[in-house]
Amino acid sequence: MVEDRRLGDAIAYVILSIGVLIVAFPVWLTFVASTWDNPTIINGQLPLWPGPHFFDNYYRILFVGTSGTTREPVAGMMLNSFIMAMAIAVGKIFISVLSAYAIVYYRFPFRMAAFWIIFLTLMLPVEVRIFPTFKVVSDLRMLDTYQGLAVPLIASATGTLLFRQFFMTIPDELLEASKIDGAGPFKFFKDTVIPLSMTTIAALFVIQFIYGWNQYLWPLLVTTRDSMQTIVIGIKKMIVTSDALTEWQLAMATAMLAMLPPVLVVIAMQRLFVKGLVETEK
Amino acid sequence: MAQVTLTNVKKVYPGGVEAVKGVSFDIPDGGFCVLVGPSGCGKSTLLRMVAGLETISAGEVSIGNRVVNQIEPADRDIAMVFQNYALYPHFSVYDNMAYGLRNLGTPKDEIDRRVKEAARILAIEPLLERRPKQLSGGQRQRVAMGRAIVRKPQVFLFDEPLSNLDAKLRVQMRVEIKKLQRALGVTSIYVTHDQVEAMTLSDKLVVMNGGQVEQIGLPSEVYKKPASRFVATFIGSPPMNILPGTIDGPGIVALGDAILEARDLRADLAAGARVEVGLRPEDIEIASEGEAGSLPFDIEFIEELGATQLFHGQLAGLPFIMQAATDTISAQPGRLWISVDPDRVHVFDPATGQRLGL
DSSP, X not given: OOOOHHHHHHXXXXXXXXXXXXXXXXXXXXXXXXXXXXXXXXXTOOOSSOOSOHHHHHHHHHHTOOXXXXXXXXXXXXXXXXXXXXXXXHHHHHHHHHHHHHHHHXXXXXXXXXXXXXXXXXXXXXXXXXXXXXXXXXXXXXXTSHHHHHHHHHOOSHHHHHHXXXXXXXXXXXXXXXXXXXXXXXXXXXXXXXXXXXXXXXXHHHHHHHHHHTOOHHHHHHOOSGGGOOHHHHXXXXXXXXXXXXXXXXXXXXXXXXXXXXXXXXXXXXXXXXXXXXXXXX | OOOEEEEEEEEEOTTSOEEEEEEEEEEOTTOEEEEEOSTTSXXXXXXXXXXXXSOOSEEEEEETTEEOTTSOGGGTTEEEEOTTOOOOTTSOHHHHHHHHHHHTTOOHHHHHHHHHHHHHHHTOGGGTTSOGGGSOHHHHHHHHHHHHHHTOOSEEEEXXXXXXXXXXXXXXXXXXXXXXXXXXTOEEEEEEXXXXXXXXXXXXXXXXXXXXXXXXXXXXXXXXXXXXXXXXXXXXXXXXXXXXXXXXXXXXXXETTEEEEOSSOOTTOOTTOEEEEEEOGGGEEEOOTTOTTOXXXXXXXXXXXXXXXXXXXXXXXXXXXXXXXXXXXXXXSEEEEEEEOGGGOEEEOTTTOBBOOO
16 A cells, blocks of 8 residues: 555644643643742733742642641642552552462362452442441541551452453463472462562552552541641642632642652553553563 | 382363273383373373372372372472473573472582583573573473473473474474483383374383273384274374275185285184274385285375375275385376285274284
């Protein structure tokens, strides 16, 4: 087939550029707003280039806090969010890799029943079972704790399913070779299954970290003290609708800071992450 | 080293499928036993039971006078080479070979010595730091062999180790496996569906079919005196011609109008009894018309194999193949008179397929 490659390429680039602009412009605007002072923003005449208050705004929001509804500095919120996201990501990987190993490699009574029960939790995300989950967490006195933030979100089937599918592609001969080489179930897990799963683990880590970092509803319910709130809750609390006293430059700076860790995680693990999602060779 | 003995070994899968229906034989110390048969005949299952990868439903497997039915694979003192090599993809070649020894708690310098020695024997010394992914099929095969050698096991188990290699490499590795086994003197069991591998490697050939042993013997015995029609057609290439015939008298069978002498034939068979007569394509000789025992063969087309030619055609109205060295027969379709040495006429019972030999 003969075609004008240059024209085709140009059209593709134009469409891509429009897409990038649509996605990136609001982010740019957020960044710009976080570098001006509040009157400039409220005037409705926000310039399209960064202003002179970058260091003032970021220093204030990170270590001092707003003067309005939430007075906590954002550094603390970021720490809370980070602990929660890490606990969810690590906890979920730990639980799902073990449960998938049990389901794939062990023959025990009600194995398929166990698998289907785990599978069912896919249909029951936190939002659906929020009231009973809240009741359980509060009865266990886990309100306003990191456990309370993380544990209910760890329990879900996505990781188990992902690892199960991956483990099923590991050739049986590797297990048999391990048996003959004198490696028991734990050694096989540690020496063969985990090293082969590294890319899958990395992919799941990225997905779960971002999932945990972006949680809104659940932290809103289980945290009441300002010192326990996460950054996503913090942003919401900074935007005051009625009084028009929102310190927009600080809210925008917080939004920028909230975007940062997921971006860093993705950049750091990008190669492993992409490999984990497309990996086929064993 | 060790002798391996199988006594009435059976494998019944849950659901009642009987994969191995009571197999007994033994392999002397240092022997090379090949299990051969079509796919699904139970040969791999049998090997895996010796390895301990399948439970034994009934019967007994013993290695070196020790019953191993209930012993874990790692403690049976065996090493196995898998069809797809089953190398650990995340380990270097060195670690692949050392892993089993490490799990046994072998001292480091001993592991190092044994791995280096195996690498030298197999000529894979330059590859020790590589990953399996960076190796060719033949090299992976060697590493899989190396992993077996370093263990210094009592028994080697091979599960179709050459079937993933190309034809040329297969011949080369076949010779190497034989040499290696001779040099190390380790009792070996080798599973294959390739009859050439089976004939060339074994000093004890076990032909299996449908979960049962059809014949056990030296490869030459199995070739010369196949115990059944199945073995006769399975061993040998191109396969033996099987023609329906009748008993004409003691040591004489009739194929249509032609009369054929068969030396290895039971004498108690009634004249006129139906039999099946087996003639190997390579045993056919050229005769002249009217000579006693000569058969008319109508050649239809010829296949050139280089050193030999295959003549396809009809004998007594049935498809028939003969093989002859190139240029001994004019390669033209037409009628040819042929005969067979009475020692090389095989007669089988049409109902049971068993050899009707003396």
